[in-house]
Amino acid sequence: MKKFLLLAALVLSGAAAHAQTKAQLEGIWEGYDGEWSHVSHQLIALAEATPADKYAWRPAPGVRSVSEVYMHIAIANFYLLSVTGPKMPADLTSGDIEKTVTAKADVTGWLKRSLDAVKTARAQLKPGDLQRKVRIGGKETTVDAMYLRIIIHDNEHMGQLIAYARMNGIVPPWSQAGPAQKD
Secondary structure (H helix, E strand, O other), X not given: OHHHHHHHHHHHHHHHHHXXXXXXXXXXXOHHHXXXXXXXXXXXXXXXXXXXXXXXXXXXXXXXXXXXXXXHHHHHHHXXXXXXXXXXXXXXXXXXXXXXXXXXXXXXXXXXXXXXXXXXXXXXXXXXXXXXXXXXXXXEEEHHHHHHHHHHHHHHHHHHHHHHXXXXXXXXXXXXXXXXXXX
């Protein structure tokens, strides 16, 4: 009986620790949707934490500026998603929008729209949709592979934006000392 009570106490304390960790990490390791939520929250938090006057900053001539990186993410999200079926936004008409949309409010608006478009489209998938074949760049792949490309691409540029932020003395909100952060 003692062993059973000890085992039960260990299981319950482990479950409580897991629940706390889960709450702290909100979605990490919970499949695509959890990871998408995590990277989306971080991209938005970093975009909002970056002062408007830093959106034109670039580390060197010929390298994307802060606003250009965020717009690149938004445009890529919409394009890669369109390969799976949803249409490109009607107001995404210019090939140079990455360079012409530079105001913080406009950039964050495009970013949020693109992140939400991916989340919404994925939520509407039906069983079997992920294995549907699509074509990109003259090659055949699956819808699942396209969603994987989208999340990897966003995380890749998240790393770039963290470096940009740190070079400008901006601490990512989830890295700041203080009470436990949501993300």
